[in-house]
Amino acid sequence: MSHPDPLPRQFVASGPLKGAMTVPGDKSISHRALMFAALAVGTSRIEGLLEGEDVLATAAALRAMGATITRLKDGIWEVSGVGVGGLLQPAQALDMGNSGTSTRLLMGLVASHPITATFVGDASLSARPMGRVIDPLSQMGADITASPGGRLPLMVRGICPAVPISYTLPVASAQVKSAVLLAGLNTPGITRVIEPVATRDHSERMLLGFGAQITVEETDQGRIISITGEAELTPQSITVPGDPSSAAFFAVAASIIPGSDVLIANVGLNPTRTGLFTALTMMGADIVQENPRFVGGEPVADLRVRHAPLHAITVPHELAPSMIDEYPILFVAAAMASGRTAARGAHELRVKESDRIATMATALTAIGVGVEEYEDGLAITGSAGAPLRGDAMIASRLDHRIAMSMAIAGLASHKALTIDDVSPVATSFPTFFETLDALAGMAL
The missing domain is CATH 3.65.10.10 (Enolpyruvate transferase domain)
Incomplete structure (x- = not known):
């Protein structure tokens, strides 16, 4: 399975995200x-x-x-x-x-x-x-x-x-x-x-x-x-219920972009997968579960997420296994929070599709975020809701979660942010950009 030619894409602040959406199967x-x-x-x-x-x-x-x-x-x-x-x-x-x-x-x-x-x-x-x-x-x-x-x-x-x-x-x-x-x-x-x-x-x-x-x-x-x-x-x-790892990007986007109000339907909420939503709630996010139910033995609900000011936390280490794939987008939420968020206990990030700790540290630093790197995570000083600087070329390192996370960061940036290759997003969320455009009111 050969990798396609690089597909660069530019992102910049848009209006609030509004509407209902679904995410691909888990x-x-x-x-x-x-x-x-x-x-x-x-x-x-x-x-x-x-x-x-x-x-x-x-x-x-x-x-x-x-x-x-x-x-x-x-x-x-x-x-x-x-x-x-x-x-x-x-x-x-x-x-x-x-x-x-x-x-x-x-x-x-x-x-x-x-x-x-x-x-x-x-x-x-x-x-x-x-x-x-x-x-x-x-x-x-x-x-x-x-x-x-x-x-x-x-x-x-x-x-x-x-x-x-x-x-x-x-x-x-x-x-x-x-x-x-x-x-x-x-x-x-x-x-x-x-x-x-x-x-x-x-x-x-x-x-x-x-x-x-x-x-x-x-x-x-x-x-x-x-x-x-x-x-x-x-x-x-x-x-198959909707993938909570895919829903995470839109939960963070709605949380950090003023005026946003998004309903994410049919999200799998297996308790071993909900660490990101727990951490966001600790940071002050407005996330409400609607219509909770079981589908095929897995707990499922619709998530209503509205914009809310986020504040820094120290992410409990015990949450790491239940949000290991969501750390990159958590780092973006931390970049928009008030105060210094410490998110550690995630050694596994070093051996994912990319070294997600180093890759996100480099990407966030490039757009003006204060980052301190540790072997098992990052400490991030947030902007207290102010737009990020943007104005950078970001390397996705063939990593779909890096590409999607920095796309969300671009929507909260003052100047345009360019990702060198967003084609890896197709590995997990083929309709990611269409969904993002539709919520931002940019659908044709």
């Missing part, structure tokens, strides 16, 4: 829905699937390993699975594009099947270390050959039967947890993951829905997730 849930449906025996239907490049990379890889995946005219996806243990040898390398989630979770699937798969990706993904997934999967018996530094391209030679393990996560990571659980699906016996710090639990919820024998126990050691292998998964009909 990316984490979309990946998992495809994978679990591909391992069920029979046909599953998925409504609201995120049709971004990352999720499409997962779909392409699963097709290459035997699943039949079809998008119907009404936007519903049908997946005819091969059953746990039924994955086929792919004929060529699996191109993961920019998707770390696809790579790490599919490595777990392959690890306990008697097949070999080579994983490749774009320049950004190929710079990201995979060692934290390689270690537990190797303990289960998979033979993994990686490029220097545990990076892509890499080859996974799966083993069947694999060896069940009890694995304590050294760093909070839902992707590593999910990779081990996915490997455990086709492993005799019980595979356990112990997470001292709770991470997003979409895999556990959805595996239970598909009929896997999975238990979650709260202990002094942390959460112990146990899965019984050689599972038989039952096809499901799944409705």
Whole structure:
């Protein structure tokens, strides 16, 4: 999956954002829905699937390993699975594009099947270390050959039967947890993951829905997730809620742009994903949940967000796992708050699509924001609601969340801000700019 030519775009302050909107389906849930449906025996239907490049990379890889995946005219996806243990040898390398989630979770699937798969990706993904997934999967018996530094391209030679393990996560990571659980699906016996710090639990919820024998126990050691292998998964009909990580950009935009009043419909509010909304509320944001409900076992609500003056906080470290993808846009909110916000406890940001700590520090400094960089986050001195300076060229570093975060910063800037390449936004939110323009009253 080659990266398209750079697509620069300019942003500058506009009027208030007003209106109702939706966000694409949750990316984490979309990946998992495809994978679990591909391992069920029979046909599953998925409504609201995120049709971004990352999720499409997962779909392409699963097709290459035997699943039949079809998008119907009404936007519903049908997946005819091969059953746990039924994955086929792919004929060529699996191109993961920019998707770390696809790579790490599919490595777990392959690890306990008697097949070999080579994983490749774009320049950004190929710079990201995979060692934290390689270690537990190797303990289960998979033979993994990686490029220097545990990076892509890499080859996974799966083993069947694999060896069940009890694995304590050294760093909070839902992707590593999910990779081990996915490997455990086709492993005799019980595979356990112990997470001292709770991470997003979409895999556990959805595996239970598909009929896997999975238990979650709260202990002094942390959460112990146990899965019984050689599972038989039952096809499901799944409705994917709106992605809270995508909603975060518009929640911050409405909060910092005077006069804004935005309704974001159908947002997934899994408690392991709502750290950003908690932090914004602590800062004084006006966010109201309307029509709370459950969809497919996941809590969902419509979010009404109105402009409100924000004040600095020290972000509690325990929020980090539930907002790890939202730190870049939180940094933008902090840049518009009154006082000095400290947002730390997020070492994971160093190994995302880009080094998001360094990239955001450079970007915010370029538009006049006072930033102090730490190994695990930033301290940001805000403008107390005054427009940011803007007047800079920002490097997105092939990172969709950097591009979207700085686009929002541009809407709160006095002079134009230019992002060198916004094309990575298509990986998670293909309609981001159209939605932004419509809310700003600029739709044609």
